[in-house]
Amino acid sequence: MASNTKSKVLFDSEEALMMVKELRVTFDCGKTRSYEWRISQLKAIIKLTEENEQEIYQALHSDLSKCETEAFVQEIAMLKNSCRIALKELKHWMTPEKVKTSIATFPSSAEIVSEPLGVVLVISAWNYPFLLSLDPVIGAIAAGNAVVLKPSEIAPATSSLLAKLLGDYLDNSCIKVVEGAVDETSALLQQKWDKIFYTGNGRVARIVMAAASKHLTPVVLELGGKSPVVVDSNINLKVATRRIIAGKWGSNNGQACISPDYIITTKDYAPKLVDALKTELEKFYGKNPLESKDLSRIVNSNHFNRLTKLLDDDKVSGKIVYGGEKDESKLKISPTVLLDVPRDSLIMNEEIFGPLLPILTVDKIEESFDVINSGSKPLAAYIFTNTKKLKEQFVMTISAGGLVVNDTTLHLAVHTLPFGGVGESGVGAYHGKFTFEAFSHKKAVLYRRFIGDAPVRYPPYTNTKMRLLKALIGGGILGIIRALFGW
Numbered sequence: 242m243a244s245n246t247k248s249k250v251l252f253d254s255e256e257a258l259m260m261v262k263e264l265r266v267t268f269d270c271g272k273t274r275s276y277e278w279r280i281s282q283l284k285a286i287i288k289l290t291e292e293n294e295q296e297i298y299q300a301l302h303s304d305l306s307k308c309e310t311e312a313f314v315q316e317i318a319m320l321k322n323s324c325r326i327a328l329k330e331l332k333h334w335m336t337p338e339k340v341k342t343s344i345a346t347f348p349s350s351a352e353i354v355s356e357p358l359g360v361v362l363v364i365s366a367w368n369y370p371f372l373l374s375l376d377p378v379i380g381a382i383a384a385g386n387a388v389v390l391k392p393s394e395i396a397p398a399t400s401s402l403l404a405k406l407l408g409d410y411l412d413n414s415c416i417k418v419v420e421g422a423v424d425e426t427s428a429l430l431q432q433k434w435d436k437i438f439y440t441g442n443g444r445v446a447r448i449v450m451a452a453a454s455k456h457l458t459p460v461v462l463e464l465g466g467k468s469p470v471v472v473d474s475n476i477n478l479k480v481a482t483r484r485i486i487a488g489k490w491g492s493n494n495g496q497a498c499i500s501p502d503y504i505i506t507t508k509d510y511a512p513k514l515v516d517a518l519k520t521e522l523e524k525f526y527g528k529n530p531l532e533s534k535d536l537s538r539i540v541n542s543n544h545f546n547r548l549t550k551l552l553d554d555d556k557v558s559g560k561i562v563y564g565g566e567k568d569e570s571k572l573k574i575s576p577t578v579l580l581d582v583p584r585d586s587l588i589m590n591e592e593i594f595g596p597l598l599p600i601l602t603v604d605k606i607e608e609s610f611d612v613i614n615s616g617s618k619p620l621a622a623y624i625f626t627n628t629k630k631l632k633e634q635f636v637m638t639i640s641a642g643g644l645v646v647n648d649t650t651l652h653l654a655v656h657t658l659p660f661g662g663v664g665e666s667g668v669g670a671y672h673g674k675f676t677f678e679a680f681s682h683k684k685a686v687l688y689r690r691f692i693g694d695a696p697v698r699y700p701p702y703t704n705t706k707m708r709l710l711k712a713l714i715g716g717g718i719l720g721i722i723r724a725l726f727g728w
Contacts, residue, residue: 252421257428260417264360264387267414274357274385279331282382282411286375287324289410290317296402297371303398304370305493306538315492316372319654323376326656326673327383334383334677342687345713350688355681357385358459359435364426364449366440366463367395367540368496368594374403377438377461378416380676386436387415391429393441394422395540434458436680440498442592443665450668461669461679464662465498465592466619470649471609471635472506472514473626481625481647482517486525488623488649490576494537495596496544499621499643499650502593503582505609508602515580515600519563522576530575531568538572539595545572548595552577556586557599564596584612606631610638618642618664623649642666 272278290297297317301307307316337352361381365374374392381388390407392400404418419425430437430452439449440463453460470485489501506514526533539545545567552558552565557579564577574596582589582599589599603609606626613622622641626632632646642662643652652658653672661670671679697706697713 252419252425252428254428254431257419257432260389260419261360261432261434264389264415264417268357268359268387272412273382273387273415276332276335278412278415279383279385280328282416283324283328283331283379285410286379286382287321287328289406290321290324293402293406297399300396300398300402301371304367304396305496305540306536307493308535308537311491311493311535311537312371316369320372320375320379323379323656323672323676327379327677330674331383331677334674337686346687346689348690348693352686352688354684354686355384355677356684358680358682360387360389361436361438361680362389362391362429362432362434364391364429364437364439364441365393366498367393368493368498370396370399371403373440373463374399377440377671377676377679380671381438381680382416383677384680386680388417389429390416390418391426392418392420394420436460438671438679439463461661461671462667463498463660463669463671464620464665464667465594466617466662466666467502467589467592468499468619468621468641469609469613469623470501470504471606471613471622471624471626472504472510473606473624473628473631474507474510475627476625476647478513478517479521482514482521484625484648485623486518486521486576489598490522490526490536490596492650494539494574494576495598496537496540496594497650499653500594501598501623501649502619503589504598504600505603505606505612506600507606508604511580511600511602515562515578518578518598522563522578526576530564531566531571531573536573536576536596539574540572542569542572544595545569545574548574548593548597551588551591551593551595551597554587556583557588560599607634610634613639618662618666620662620666621645621650621652640664642670 298309298312301312337354340351340353342349342351363377370393374390378388378390392403394400400420404420407418433456436459437449437453438461439446443464446462446464450460485501489495492500526536530536560579560582562578562580564575566575577597579599581602618640620642622639623645624635625647636644640663645652653660656673659670659675660672661667669679697709
Protein backbone atom coordinates (compact mmCIF):
# COMPACT_ATOMS: atom_id res chain seq x y z
CA MET A 242 0.00 0.00 0.00
CA ALA A 243 2.02 2.94 -1.26
CA SER A 244 0.75 6.37 -2.13
CA ASN A 245 2.75 8.44 -4.61
CA THR A 246 2.05 12.15 -4.90
CA LYS A 247 2.66 11.99 -8.66
CA SER A 248 0.02 9.35 -9.27
CA LYS A 249 -2.48 11.24 -7.09
CA VAL A 250 -3.60 8.03 -5.37
CA LEU A 251 -5.96 8.94 -2.56
CA PHE A 252 -4.50 8.04 0.82
CA ASP A 253 -6.75 9.16 3.64
CA SER A 254 -7.45 7.98 7.18
CA GLU A 255 -9.71 5.19 5.89
CA GLU A 256 -6.94 3.83 3.65
CA ALA A 257 -4.48 4.18 6.54
CA LEU A 258 -6.81 2.27 8.87
CA MET A 259 -7.18 -0.58 6.36
CA MET A 260 -3.41 -0.78 5.89
CA VAL A 261 -2.73 -0.93 9.63
CA LYS A 262 -5.41 -3.63 10.07
CA GLU A 263 -3.80 -5.74 7.33
CA LEU A 264 -0.37 -5.34 8.91
CA ARG A 265 -1.74 -6.27 12.32
CA VAL A 266 -3.26 -9.47 10.94
CA THR A 267 0.10 -10.34 9.39
CA PHE A 268 1.95 -9.55 12.61
CA ASP A 269 -0.50 -11.54 14.72
CA CYS A 270 0.07 -14.65 12.60
CA GLY A 271 3.70 -14.57 13.79
CA LYS A 272 5.38 -14.12 10.41
CA THR A 273 7.74 -11.32 11.51
CA ARG A 274 8.81 -13.03 14.73
CA SER A 275 10.99 -15.73 13.23
CA TYR A 276 14.76 -15.32 13.10
CA GLU A 277 14.73 -16.48 9.47
CA TRP A 278 12.28 -13.78 8.32
CA ARG A 279 14.22 -11.03 10.08
CA ILE A 280 17.53 -12.17 8.55
CA SER A 281 16.01 -12.45 5.06
CA GLN A 282 14.74 -8.86 5.18
CA LEU A 283 18.02 -7.46 6.53
CA LYS A 284 19.92 -9.20 3.74
CA ALA A 285 17.44 -7.78 1.25
CA ILE A 286 18.21 -4.24 2.46
CA ILE A 287 21.93 -4.79 1.83
CA LYS A 288 21.09 -6.23 -1.59
CA LEU A 289 18.87 -3.31 -2.58
CA THR A 290 21.61 -0.89 -1.51
CA GLU A 291 24.38 -2.67 -3.43
CA GLU A 292 22.36 -3.28 -6.59
CA ASN A 293 21.04 0.29 -6.79
CA GLU A 294 23.99 2.39 -5.59
CA GLN A 295 24.05 4.66 -8.65
CA GLU A 296 20.29 5.31 -8.44
CA ILE A 297 20.72 6.24 -4.76
CA TYR A 298 23.54 8.67 -5.65
CA GLN A 299 21.37 10.23 -8.35
CA ALA A 300 18.39 10.66 -6.01
CA LEU A 301 20.53 12.28 -3.30
CA HIS A 302 22.10 14.59 -5.87
CA SER A 303 18.67 15.52 -7.22
CA ASP A 304 17.33 16.33 -3.75
CA LEU A 305 20.39 18.00 -2.19
CA SER A 306 23.22 18.19 -4.78
CA LYS A 307 25.02 15.84 -2.40
CA CYS A 308 28.43 14.78 -3.74
CA GLU A 309 29.05 11.09 -4.33
CA THR A 310 31.75 10.75 -1.64
CA GLU A 311 29.56 12.30 1.05
CA ALA A 312 26.56 10.24 -0.07
CA PHE A 313 28.61 7.04 0.11
CA VAL A 314 30.32 7.69 3.47
CA GLN A 315 27.45 9.30 5.36
CA GLU A 316 24.47 7.42 3.92
CA ILE A 317 25.22 4.20 2.03
CA ALA A 318 28.24 2.94 4.00
CA MET A 319 26.67 3.80 7.36
CA LEU A 320 23.44 2.04 6.41
CA LYS A 321 25.22 -1.11 5.22
CA ASN A 322 27.31 -1.13 8.40
CA SER A 323 24.15 -0.85 10.50
CA CYS A 324 22.64 -3.77 8.61
CA ARG A 325 25.75 -5.94 8.95
CA ILE A 326 25.91 -5.32 12.70
CA ALA A 327 22.26 -6.39 13.02
CA LEU A 328 22.91 -9.53 10.95
CA LYS A 329 25.95 -10.43 13.06
CA GLU A 330 24.39 -9.72 16.46
CA LEU A 331 20.71 -10.57 15.93
CA LYS A 332 20.80 -14.08 17.42
CA HIS A 333 22.50 -12.70 20.51
CA TRP A 334 20.02 -9.81 20.78
CA MET A 335 17.07 -12.20 20.51
CA THR A 336 18.40 -14.63 23.15
CA PRO A 337 16.61 -14.20 26.51
CA GLU A 338 18.84 -12.60 29.13
CA LYS A 339 19.17 -14.68 32.30
CA VAL A 340 19.00 -12.62 35.50
CA LYS A 341 19.42 -13.34 39.22
CA THR A 342 16.48 -13.83 41.54
CA SER A 343 16.13 -12.99 45.21
CA ILE A 344 15.81 -15.22 48.25
CA ALA A 345 12.18 -14.09 48.54
CA THR A 346 11.31 -16.10 45.41
CA PHE A 347 13.59 -19.10 46.13
CA PRO A 348 13.61 -21.55 44.40
CA SER A 349 13.16 -19.76 41.04
CA SER A 350 14.83 -18.58 37.85
CA ALA A 351 14.21 -15.48 35.74
CA GLU A 352 14.93 -14.00 32.34
CA ILE A 353 14.21 -10.94 30.22
CA VAL A 354 12.66 -11.75 26.84
CA SER A 355 12.79 -9.21 24.01
CA GLU A 356 9.54 -9.29 22.08
CA PRO A 357 8.44 -7.15 19.11
CA LEU A 358 6.07 -4.29 19.83
CA GLY A 359 3.81 -4.94 16.84
CA VAL A 360 3.05 -2.51 14.01
CA VAL A 361 5.32 0.56 14.02
CA LEU A 362 5.53 3.82 12.07
CA VAL A 363 8.79 5.45 10.96
CA ILE A 364 8.58 9.09 9.79
CA SER A 365 11.94 10.12 8.37
CA ALA A 366 13.77 13.36 7.56
CA TRP A 367 14.93 15.02 4.33
CA ASN A 368 18.54 15.87 5.19
CA TYR A 369 19.86 12.28 5.10
CA PRO A 370 16.82 10.82 3.39
CA PHE A 371 18.26 7.38 2.63
CA LEU A 372 20.06 6.68 5.92
CA LEU A 373 17.45 8.22 8.24
CA SER A 374 14.65 6.32 6.51
CA LEU A 375 16.18 2.85 6.55
CA ASP A 376 18.32 2.87 9.71
CA PRO A 377 15.27 2.82 12.04
CA VAL A 378 13.58 0.31 9.71
CA ILE A 379 16.56 -2.04 10.17
CA GLY A 380 16.02 -1.98 13.94
CA ALA A 381 12.27 -2.41 13.62
CA ILE A 382 12.73 -5.46 11.36
CA ALA A 383 15.49 -6.89 13.58
CA ALA A 384 13.13 -6.63 16.55
CA GLY A 385 10.42 -8.51 14.63
CA ASN A 386 7.90 -5.77 13.87
CA ALA A 387 5.72 -4.91 10.90
CA VAL A 388 6.72 -1.47 9.62
CA VAL A 389 5.30 1.49 7.73
CA LEU A 390 7.85 3.99 6.43
CA LYS A 391 6.83 7.57 5.61
CA PRO A 392 9.79 9.22 3.80
CA SER A 393 10.08 13.00 3.67
CA GLU A 394 8.34 14.69 0.78
CA ILE A 395 10.98 17.45 0.92
CA ALA A 396 13.41 14.93 -0.66
CA PRO A 397 11.04 13.68 -3.39
CA ALA A 398 13.55 11.78 -5.55
CA THR A 399 14.76 9.70 -2.60
CA SER A 400 11.21 9.21 -1.35
CA SER A 401 10.11 7.86 -4.74
CA LEU A 402 13.18 5.61 -4.97
CA LEU A 403 12.60 4.20 -1.47
CA ALA A 404 8.98 3.38 -2.32
CA LYS A 405 10.13 1.53 -5.44
CA LEU A 406 13.05 -0.33 -3.87
CA LEU A 407 11.24 -1.45 -0.71
CA GLY A 408 8.35 -2.57 -2.89
CA ASP A 409 10.71 -4.60 -5.09
CA TYR A 410 13.05 -6.10 -2.48
CA LEU A 411 11.19 -6.45 0.86
CA ASP A 412 8.18 -8.40 2.10
CA ASN A 413 5.28 -6.07 1.30
CA SER A 414 2.88 -7.99 3.52
CA CYS A 415 4.88 -6.70 6.51
CA ILE A 416 6.80 -3.64 5.30
CA LYS A 417 5.09 -0.77 3.48
CA VAL A 418 5.97 2.72 2.26
CA VAL A 419 3.54 5.64 2.18
CA GLU A 420 4.63 8.69 0.19
CA GLY A 421 3.05 12.09 0.45
CA ALA A 422 3.01 15.27 2.51
CA VAL A 423 0.95 16.69 5.39
CA ASP A 424 -2.36 15.00 4.51
CA GLU A 425 -0.83 11.53 4.25
CA THR A 426 1.19 12.00 7.45
CA SER A 427 -1.92 13.22 9.27
CA ALA A 428 -3.86 10.15 8.08
CA LEU A 429 -1.11 7.90 9.41
CA LEU A 430 -0.92 9.71 12.75
CA GLN A 431 -4.64 9.18 13.35
CA GLN A 432 -4.06 5.42 13.57
CA LYS A 433 -3.09 3.36 16.59
CA TRP A 434 0.55 2.27 16.37
CA ASP A 435 2.67 0.28 18.76
CA LYS A 436 5.53 2.79 18.36
CA ILE A 437 6.20 5.93 16.34
CA PHE A 438 9.77 6.83 15.40
CA TYR A 439 10.08 10.40 14.15
CA THR A 440 13.16 12.25 12.91
CA GLY A 441 12.82 15.99 12.30
CA ASN A 442 12.11 19.26 14.09
CA GLY A 443 10.53 20.13 17.40
CA ARG A 444 7.42 21.75 15.91
CA VAL A 445 6.33 18.59 14.06
CA ALA A 446 7.52 16.43 16.98
CA ARG A 447 4.90 18.10 19.20
CA ILE A 448 2.21 17.17 16.65
CA VAL A 449 3.49 13.58 16.55
CA MET A 450 3.60 13.32 20.33
CA ALA A 451 0.07 14.77 20.69
CA ALA A 452 -1.27 12.25 18.16
CA ALA A 453 0.56 9.39 19.88
CA SER A 454 -0.79 10.38 23.30
CA LYS A 455 -4.38 9.69 22.19
CA HIS A 456 -3.49 5.99 21.96
CA LEU A 457 -0.78 6.01 24.65
CA THR A 458 1.67 5.10 21.88
CA PRO A 459 5.35 5.33 22.88
CA VAL A 460 7.59 7.48 20.70
CA VAL A 461 11.20 8.00 19.76
CA LEU A 462 11.80 11.61 18.72
CA GLU A 463 15.13 12.31 17.03
CA LEU A 464 15.29 16.10 16.95
CA GLY A 465 18.13 18.63 17.05
CA GLY A 466 19.15 21.84 18.74
CA LYS A 467 22.03 24.28 18.84
CA SER A 468 25.09 22.02 19.14
CA PRO A 469 28.01 24.08 20.51
CA VAL A 470 31.76 23.76 19.95
CA VAL A 471 34.06 24.96 22.73
CA VAL A 472 37.55 25.79 21.43
CA ASP A 473 40.36 26.08 23.97
CA SER A 474 43.70 27.71 23.11
CA ASN A 475 46.13 24.85 23.91
CA ILE A 476 45.25 22.71 20.87
CA ASN A 477 46.41 21.68 17.41
CA LEU A 478 44.46 24.45 15.71
CA LYS A 479 44.82 23.11 12.16
CA VAL A 480 43.44 19.67 13.06
CA ALA A 481 40.66 21.17 15.19
CA THR A 482 39.63 23.55 12.40
CA ARG A 483 39.53 20.79 9.80
CA ARG A 484 37.39 18.63 12.09
CA ILE A 485 34.98 21.52 12.72
CA ILE A 486 34.69 22.11 8.96
CA ALA A 487 34.10 18.39 8.31
CA GLY A 488 31.32 18.33 10.92
CA LYS A 489 29.75 21.56 9.68
CA TRP A 490 30.13 22.08 5.93
CA GLY A 491 31.24 18.52 5.18
CA SER A 492 27.99 17.23 6.66
CA ASN A 493 25.38 18.24 4.09
CA ASN A 494 26.54 21.88 4.22
CA GLY A 495 25.42 22.25 7.83
CA GLN A 496 22.02 20.65 7.24
CA ALA A 497 22.58 17.95 9.85
CA CYS A 498 21.09 17.61 13.32
CA ILE A 499 24.52 17.25 14.97
CA SER A 500 26.41 19.81 12.88
CA PRO A 501 28.28 22.41 14.94
CA ASP A 502 25.78 25.26 15.37
CA TYR A 503 28.07 27.82 16.99
CA ILE A 504 31.56 28.14 18.47
CA ILE A 505 32.60 29.54 21.84
CA THR A 506 36.20 30.60 22.35
CA THR A 507 38.10 33.31 24.22
CA LYS A 508 38.38 36.88 22.93
CA ASP A 509 42.16 36.47 22.67
CA TYR A 510 42.00 33.24 20.65
CA ALA A 511 39.13 34.15 18.31
CA PRO A 512 41.28 35.95 15.65
CA LYS A 513 43.57 32.90 15.31
CA LEU A 514 40.56 30.61 14.98
CA VAL A 515 38.96 32.81 12.33
CA ASP A 516 42.21 32.90 10.31
CA ALA A 517 42.52 29.11 10.53
CA LEU A 518 38.91 28.63 9.38
CA LYS A 519 39.47 30.95 6.41
CA THR A 520 42.66 29.10 5.38
CA GLU A 521 41.21 25.61 5.63
CA LEU A 522 37.85 26.51 4.06
CA GLU A 523 39.67 27.90 1.02
CA LYS A 524 41.76 24.71 0.78
CA PHE A 525 38.65 22.55 0.93
CA TYR A 526 36.20 24.49 -1.24
CA GLY A 527 38.32 26.95 -3.25
CA LYS A 528 38.13 30.71 -3.66
CA ASN A 529 34.60 30.48 -5.04
CA PRO A 530 32.82 27.90 -2.83
CA LEU A 531 29.49 28.47 -4.61
CA GLU A 532 31.04 26.56 -7.53
CA SER A 533 32.34 23.69 -5.36
CA LYS A 534 30.90 20.28 -6.20
CA ASP A 535 31.70 19.13 -2.66
CA LEU A 536 29.11 21.37 -0.98
CA SER A 537 25.44 20.36 -0.87
CA ARG A 538 22.86 22.95 -1.81
CA ILE A 539 20.14 24.25 0.50
CA VAL A 540 17.23 21.81 0.25
CA ASN A 541 14.57 24.28 -1.00
CA SER A 542 13.65 27.95 -1.34
CA ASN A 543 11.87 28.05 2.04
CA HIS A 544 15.04 27.05 3.87
CA PHE A 545 17.12 29.35 1.65
CA ASN A 546 14.90 32.29 2.61
CA ARG A 547 14.99 31.32 6.29
CA LEU A 548 18.81 31.29 6.29
CA THR A 549 18.92 34.57 4.34
CA LYS A 550 16.70 36.15 6.99
CA LEU A 551 19.14 35.04 9.72
CA LEU A 552 22.02 36.71 7.83
CA ASP A 553 20.06 39.91 7.10
CA ASP A 554 19.27 40.52 10.78
CA ASP A 555 20.57 43.99 11.66
CA LYS A 556 22.33 42.57 14.71
CA VAL A 557 24.55 40.23 12.68
CA SER A 558 24.77 41.60 9.13
CA GLY A 559 27.98 43.47 10.05
CA LYS A 560 29.51 40.48 11.86
CA ILE A 561 30.40 38.37 8.78
CA VAL A 562 34.16 37.78 8.68
CA TYR A 563 34.14 35.13 5.93
CA GLY A 564 31.74 34.09 3.18
CA GLY A 565 28.15 35.27 3.03
CA GLU A 566 27.78 34.79 -0.74
CA LYS A 567 24.45 33.49 -2.02
CA ASP A 568 23.09 32.18 -5.33
CA GLU A 569 19.32 31.88 -5.04
CA SER A 570 18.95 30.36 -8.52
CA LYS A 571 21.08 27.38 -7.44
CA LEU A 572 19.96 27.47 -3.76
CA LYS A 573 23.60 27.80 -2.70
CA ILE A 574 25.03 29.68 0.28
CA SER A 575 28.77 29.70 0.81
CA PRO A 576 30.39 28.71 4.13
CA THR A 577 29.89 31.76 6.34
CA VAL A 578 31.66 32.64 9.59
CA LEU A 579 30.38 35.38 11.90
CA LEU A 580 32.33 36.82 14.84
CA ASP A 581 31.01 38.28 18.12
CA VAL A 582 27.36 37.63 17.34
CA PRO A 583 24.96 38.99 20.01
CA ARG A 584 23.24 36.25 21.96
CA ASP A 585 19.84 37.91 21.46
CA SER A 586 20.10 37.81 17.64
CA LEU A 587 17.84 35.60 15.50
CA ILE A 588 20.72 33.31 14.54
CA MET A 589 21.38 32.48 18.21
CA ASN A 590 17.76 31.73 19.02
CA GLU A 591 16.96 28.89 16.62
CA GLU A 592 18.79 25.90 15.20
CA ILE A 593 20.66 27.21 12.14
CA PHE A 594 20.62 24.00 10.06
CA GLY A 595 22.73 25.49 7.31
CA PRO A 596 26.20 26.80 6.36
CA LEU A 597 26.32 29.71 8.83
CA LEU A 598 28.69 29.45 11.83
CA PRO A 599 28.58 32.17 14.52
CA ILE A 600 31.46 32.56 16.99
CA LEU A 601 30.76 33.80 20.53
CA THR A 602 33.61 35.05 22.69
CA VAL A 603 34.18 34.88 26.45
CA ASP A 604 36.95 36.11 28.74
CA LYS A 605 37.71 32.66 30.18
CA ILE A 606 36.99 29.39 28.43
CA GLU A 607 35.25 28.00 31.56
CA GLU A 608 32.52 30.62 31.04
CA SER A 609 31.45 28.76 27.90
CA PHE A 610 29.73 26.09 30.01
CA ASP A 611 27.34 28.67 31.51
CA VAL A 612 26.55 29.96 28.01
CA ILE A 613 25.66 26.44 26.83
CA ASN A 614 23.63 25.58 29.92
CA SER A 615 21.62 28.81 29.66
CA GLY A 616 19.87 27.38 26.57
CA SER A 617 17.98 24.19 25.74
CA LYS A 618 19.89 20.92 25.95
CA PRO A 619 21.47 20.25 22.53
CA LEU A 620 21.64 16.99 20.60
CA ALA A 621 25.44 17.16 20.64
CA ALA A 622 28.22 19.23 22.21
CA TYR A 623 31.90 19.36 21.30
CA ILE A 624 35.09 20.59 22.94
CA PHE A 625 38.67 20.95 21.69
CA THR A 626 41.17 21.03 24.52
CA ASN A 627 44.25 19.28 25.89
CA THR A 628 43.42 20.18 29.49
CA LYS A 629 42.31 17.11 31.43
CA LYS A 630 40.42 19.13 34.04
CA LEU A 631 38.48 21.01 31.35
CA LYS A 632 37.53 17.73 29.62
CA GLU A 633 36.26 16.32 32.91
CA GLN A 634 34.37 19.52 33.71
CA PHE A 635 32.79 19.48 30.23
CA VAL A 636 31.58 15.89 30.61
CA MET A 637 30.22 16.50 34.12
CA THR A 638 28.67 19.92 33.45
CA ILE A 639 27.14 19.78 29.96
CA SER A 640 23.88 17.91 29.43
CA ALA A 641 23.45 16.93 25.79
CA GLY A 642 22.43 13.93 23.73
CA GLY A 643 26.08 13.10 23.11
CA LEU A 644 29.51 14.65 23.69
CA VAL A 645 32.70 14.45 21.62
CA VAL A 646 36.11 15.58 22.85
CA ASN A 647 38.55 16.85 20.19
CA ASP A 648 36.34 16.07 17.20
CA THR A 649 32.81 16.61 15.89
CA THR A 650 29.93 14.33 14.83
CA LEU A 651 31.95 11.06 14.91
CA HIS A 652 30.01 9.56 17.82
CA LEU A 653 27.29 8.95 15.22
CA ALA A 654 29.44 6.19 13.73
CA VAL A 655 30.00 4.25 16.99
CA HIS A 656 27.23 1.64 17.11
CA THR A 657 27.93 0.79 20.77
CA LEU A 658 26.93 4.34 21.77
CA PRO A 659 23.25 5.35 22.00
CA PHE A 660 22.33 8.19 19.64
CA GLY A 661 19.51 10.42 20.81
CA GLY A 662 18.62 13.68 22.49
CA VAL A 663 17.66 14.91 25.92
CA GLY A 664 15.02 17.48 26.79
CA GLU A 665 14.00 19.42 23.68
CA SER A 666 16.63 17.68 21.53
CA GLY A 667 14.77 14.39 21.62
CA VAL A 668 13.24 11.39 23.37
CA GLY A 669 14.77 7.91 23.21
CA ALA A 670 17.87 6.68 21.39
CA TYR A 671 18.96 4.29 18.68
CA HIS A 672 21.92 2.82 16.68
CA GLY A 673 23.15 -0.76 16.94
CA LYS A 674 21.52 -2.71 19.73
CA PHE A 675 19.81 0.46 20.95
CA THR A 676 17.65 0.47 17.78
CA PHE A 677 16.67 -3.14 18.42
CA GLU A 678 15.75 -2.22 21.98
CA ALA A 679 13.82 0.88 20.84
CA PHE A 680 11.46 -1.41 18.90
CA SER A 681 11.30 -4.20 21.52
CA HIS A 682 9.47 -4.77 24.77
CA LYS A 683 11.61 -6.14 27.58
CA LYS A 684 9.30 -8.79 29.00
CA ALA A 685 10.03 -9.96 32.55
CA VAL A 686 9.58 -13.72 33.08
CA LEU A 687 9.85 -15.53 36.45
CA TYR A 688 9.85 -19.36 36.55
CA ARG A 689 8.85 -21.30 39.69
CA ARG A 690 8.13 -24.95 40.53
CA PHE A 691 5.54 -26.46 42.84
CA ILE A 692 8.15 -27.41 45.42
CA GLY A 693 9.26 -24.93 48.06
CA ASP A 694 5.81 -23.49 48.79
CA ALA A 695 6.29 -21.38 51.92
CA PRO A 696 3.38 -21.31 54.42
CA VAL A 697 4.65 -17.93 55.64
CA ARG A 698 2.91 -16.33 52.59
CA TYR A 699 -0.55 -17.39 53.67
CA PRO A 700 -2.97 -16.52 56.50
CA PRO A 701 -3.46 -16.86 59.37
CA TYR A 702 -0.55 -14.50 60.04
CA THR A 703 1.38 -14.89 63.30
CA ASN A 704 4.23 -13.09 64.99
CA THR A 705 6.58 -15.88 63.88
CA LYS A 706 5.48 -15.46 60.27
CA MET A 707 5.89 -11.70 60.59
CA ARG A 708 9.46 -12.09 61.87
CA LEU A 709 10.25 -14.48 59.03
CA LEU A 710 8.69 -12.19 56.40
CA LYS A 711 10.76 -9.28 57.65
CA ALA A 712 13.88 -11.41 57.49
CA LEU A 713 13.02 -12.68 53.98
CA ILE A 714 12.37 -9.18 52.66
CA GLY A 715 15.52 -7.93 54.38
CA GLY A 716 17.38 -10.63 52.47
CA GLY A 717 19.87 -11.67 55.16
CA ILE A 718 20.49 -15.39 55.78
CA LEU A 719 21.45 -14.73 59.39
CA GLY A 720 18.19 -12.82 59.93
CA ILE A 721 16.17 -15.72 58.54
CA ILE A 722 17.92 -18.21 60.86
CA ARG A 723 17.33 -15.89 63.84
CA ALA A 724 13.63 -15.57 62.87
CA LEU A 725 13.21 -19.35 62.58
CA PHE A 726 14.58 -19.81 66.09
CA GLY A 727 12.55 -16.90 67.48
CA TRP A 728 15.64 -14.91 68.43
